[in-house]
Amino acid sequence: MSSASKTISNSSANTNLGLVAAVLEFIRDLKDATLFVNYSFLSAYYEIKANYKASYLGPIWIVLSNIVFISFISLLYSSIFNIELSEYVPYFTTGYLFWTFMVTVYLYGSSTFILNASSLKDYKINPLVIFFGMFFRALIIFAHNLPIILLSIFYFKGFVSNIPMFALGLSINVLCIFFMSLCISIFSCRFRDIYYLLPTIFQILILLMPILWKADMLVGRKVVLIEVNVLYQLFELVRAPLLGNVVPTHYYLNSVILLLASFLFAAVYYVRNKNKIVFWS
Amino acid sequence: MKAEIKLTDVHLSFKEYKNTDFSIRSFLVNKMLSCLGKAPAGEVDDSKLVTLNGINLHLESGTKLGLVGRNGAGKSTLLRVMAGIYTPTSGMVEVQGRVTTLINTGFSANSNLTGLENIKLGCALLRIPRNKLKSSIEEIIDFSGLEKSIMEPVSTYSDGMKARLSFSIVTSIEPDILLMDEAIGAADKGFIEKAMQRVNKLVEASSILVMATHDENIMRSMCNKVAVIKDGKIAAYGDTEDLLGNSQEAA
Numbered sequence: 001m002s003s004a005s006k007t008i009s010n011s012s013a014n015t016n017l018g019l020v021a022a023v024l025e026f027i028r029d030l031k032d033a034t035l036f037v038n039y040s041f042l043s044a045y046y047e048i049k050a051n052y053k054a055s056y057l058g059p060i061w062i063v064l065s066n067i068v069f070i071s072f073i074s075l076l077y078s079s080i081f082n083i084e085l086s087e088y089v090p091y092f093t094t095g096y097l098f099w100t101f102m103v104t105v106y107l108y109g110s111s112t113f114i115l116n117a118s119s120l121k122d123y124k125i126n127p128l129v130i131f132f133g134m135f136f137r138a139l140i141i142f143a144h145n146l147p148i149i150l151l152s153i154f155y156f157k158g159f160v161s162n163i164p165m166f167a168l169g170l171s172i173n174v175l176c177i178f179f180m181s182l183c184i185s186i187f188s189c190r191f192r193d194i195y196y197l198l199p200t201i202f203q204i205l206i207l208l209m210p211i212l213w214k215a216d217m218l219v220g221r222k223v224v225l226i227e228v229n230v231l232y233q234l235f236e237l238v239r240a241p242l243l244g245n246v247v248p249t250h251y252y253l254n255s256v257i258l259l260l261a262s263f264l265f266a267a268v269y270y271v272r273n274k275n276k277i278v279f280w281s
Numbered sequence: 282m283k284a285e286i287k288l289t290d291v292h293l294s295f296k297e298y299k300n301t302d303f304s305i306r307s308f309l310v311n312k313m314l315s316c317l318g319k320a321p322a323g324e325v326d327d328s329k330l331v332t333l334n335g336i337n338l339h340l341e342s343g344t345k346l347g348l349v350g351r352n353g354a355g356k357s358t359l360l361r362v363m364a365g366i367y368t369p370t371s372g373m374v375e376v377q378g379r380v381t382t383l384i385n386t387g388f389s390a391n392s393n394l395t396g397l398e399n400i401k402l403g404c405a406l407l408r409i410p411r412n413k414l415k416s417s418i419e420e421i422i423d424f425s426g427l428e429k430s431i432m433e434p435v436s437t438y439s440d441g442m443k444a445r446l447s448f449s450i451v452t453s454i455e456p457d458i459l460l461m462d463e464a465i466g467a468a469d470k471g472f473i474e475k476a477m478q479r480v481n482k483l484v485e486a487s488s489i490l491v492m493a494t495h496d497e498n499i500m501r502s503m504c505n506k507v508a509v510i511k512d513g514k515i516a517a518y519g520d521t522e523d524l525l526g527n528s529q530e531a532a
Contacts (some may be wrong), residue, residue, distance in 0.1 A: 039405035043391075046402065050393040050434075122384045124365045125406070193305045275368040279295065 017271055019264065026267035029274070033128035040129055044136035062144045070096060070148070077212055086156040093152040094239045095211040101142040102177055102235075103202045108134045109181035110188035110195045117281035127277050128270075131182055139174075153242060160244030169237030169247070176234060176259045179266035186273050189280045209235065230258050284378035284457035284489045286340040286363055291372035293333035293358060293513075332358045333369065334513035340489050345480075347504035347521065348493040354510040356493035360384060360460045363491060378457030378489070381407070383447055385464055392436035396427055396446055399435055403450035417453055424479075425449035426472065440467035448472075452479055459483060463494040477502050497525060 017025065033040075052058040070093050078088035112134040119125055153161060188194035206212075208225075215226050226232050233251040240247045332355045340346060348356040361367040362374055364382045391399055400421050409417045422431055425445045435443065444467040452459065465476060480503055484490050494500055500507065500521065507524040509517040517524055 035408065036406065038408075039402060042402055042405050046391070046394050046398050053393075118385065121361065121366060123382045123406070124380065191305050191308065278366055 017268075019268060022271040023264065023267045025271045029126060029128055029270070033126050033132055036126070036129045037132065040132035041136050043133040044140055047133075047137055048140055059141075059144055062141055063148060066097060066100070066145060066148060070152075073212070081213065081217070083214070090149075090153045090156050090243060091214065091239075092212065094149050094242050095209075095235070097142075097145045097149050098173075098235065098238050099206060099209070099211055100145065101138060102173075103206075104138040104141060105135060105177050105181045106184055106202070107198060108138055109185040110198050112185050113189040113277050113281045114192070114195070117278075120278045120281050127274055128182075131185060134185075135178060135181075149242065157244065162241040162244065165241035165247070166238065169241055172252075172255050172259055173234055173238050176255070176262055179259075179262040182266045183262075183269050186269060186277060189277055190273075205231075230254050234258060284342045285376070286338065286458065286489060286491070287373075287375040288336050288338040288363070289373040289375075291333055291336040291362060291369045291374060292331070293362060293367060294331045294370045332513050333362065336362075336372070336513070336515060338508070338515065338518075340491070342489060343484060344506055345484050345490040345504045346492070346506045346508060347500040348491065348508055348510055349495070349500070350510035350516075355513040356510050357384060357462050358513075359510065360462060360491060360493055363458075364460050376458065379454075380458040380460065381451045381454065381456040383451045383459070383461040383464060385462065393434060395434055396425075396431040396438070397422075399446060400431075400450055404453075407450070407454045409454065421449045421453050424453075424475070441469055441472075444468040445472050448476055452476075452483065455483060455486065456488065458489045458491070461490070461492045461494075463496065466494060466496050466499060473499065501525065 048059060052061065055061060057064065070089070073096075074085065074089045074092050077083075077092070078085050081088070109131070112130060113120065113127065116130045119130060120127065150161075184194065184198070188198070209229075209232055210217075210226065215232070218225060234255045236247055236251055237255055336359060348359060350356050358367065360382065361384065362369055363376065364380055364384075365374070365376065366382070391402065394402070397418075400418055403421075404414055404417055422428055425448075427442060427445060430438065430442065435446070438446070444464050448465055448468070459480065465473065468476065477499075480490055490503065492500070492503060504521050507517075507519065507521050508515050509524065
């Protein structure tokens with residue numbers, strides 16, 4: 001990357017910036033990274049293309065493997081839980097595929113700066129440009145899965161989705177995932193154990209989250225499991241409108257608070273550590 | 282535009298980054314040790330982690346500086362500091378002008394992708410405007426001389442071919458400041474001569490070239506100034522012809 005303006009770098013920069021200064025610098029860096037959105041998108045596209053290069057079906061494998069997995073799980077768990085297939089398939093498909101998107105971002109994110117160490121060391125590049133590339137890759141994969149979600153809902157339930165509320169929920173989720181995974185990316189670049197720890201955490205979390213099972217199966221005090229689970233509430237902003245359900249207002253409120261908190265934390269954490277990423281990677 | 286690089290008392294130490302391995306275990310152990318007032322476990326001698334130790338340098342348009350010194354002297358680190366890739370531990374780096382770097386394989390680094398895909402990525406990174414993209418890509422392919430293998434993955438390229446590709450991409454935009462290491466040395470003689478002509482043309486148009494290399498011939502024909510780097514310091518600085526004898530001893 002190259003820049004035409006005068007650049008000054010010294011040690012005192014960024015390490016002890018206050019909240020407002022950090023937020024302003026974070027926004028400036030985000031804007032700078034969007035100038036290279038073409039690069040980020042191309043690198044994501046080429047990466048996926050290269051991954052499936054030798055295969056006959058290419059990225060269709062993303063769709064196929066999910067269809068097979070969802071079909072088996074749906075048949076099994078709908079009979080275990082005694083839920084109609086027409087009810088369970090759209091519910092599980094939506095939850096599972098959006099969960100997969102989330103996990104993909106966190107897992108890709110945890111290795112993104114480590115795997116791109118040569119780019120970071122060989123030319124001056126805003127780390128966010130690399131991060132955007134990783135994020136686009138996860139979004140492209142999710143875009144492959146989105147038709148499965150929409151088809152499963154349309155086939156089993158008809159046109160019940162509330163698209164504007166889905167779009168709103170998806171936006172809040174995508175932003176939140178972006179900021180949280182940015183923090184994890186940097187943290188995992190510094191502490192390499194995180195990369196190995198994350199898959200284990202997500203293996204447990206998928207069982208704790210109402211994805212295989214339904215939230216309304218919880219009775220009595222167990223309801224606490226979802227009432228304090230902000231991650232679930234955030235998740236619900238995407239799933240409920242798609243399935244034609246109404247999201248409680250306080251879910252939106254809690255999710256927006258989580259979004260703001262993750263943005264502020266990411267701003268401070270990123271700005272304080274952005275110059276160190278290249279040394280850690 | 283006038284290009285300029287000014288380094289004032291630049292120090293760079295990897296102590297902060299290298300004195301702990303990157304695991305949570307060592308982080309916690311070292312925190313506990315520091316609470317008990319003991320030195321962190323596995324600490325490396327500080328002096329081995331200082332790569333730049335008080336560099337002062339002022340380069341203006343038209344300078345073609347060659348960096349010489351033995352392996353590990355700090356040449357590539359100095360290039361990275363000039364490029365803004367590494368932030369110095371202390372001191373000030375001021376750079377005026379559009380900087381591009383050719384360090385290691387750089388712009389042809391993604392070996393899973395084809396040569397053409399790497400070119401397109403490079404063009405996107407250099408923000409070549411859409412209306413000039415097609416002609417730039419053609420020009421890069423033509424200059425690199427890799428027409429026949431441009432659709433092949435870079436993993437099948439030799440080091441020389443990678444050097445050709447990277448150099449052609451980096452110099453396609455006429456940077457104000459070009460920072461290079463010895464990667465270009467992998468290319469064959471014919472290409473190096475072509476590259477020298479291009480670099481000379483760039484520098485005539487008021488650019489700065491900083492190049493780290495062990496190859497005396499490349500240095501002689503490309504650089505008008507030489508800095509000898511030793512233990513993270515500039516041990517000697519002067520005209521190429523005056524210094525090359527000394528640098529040989531140092532290297």
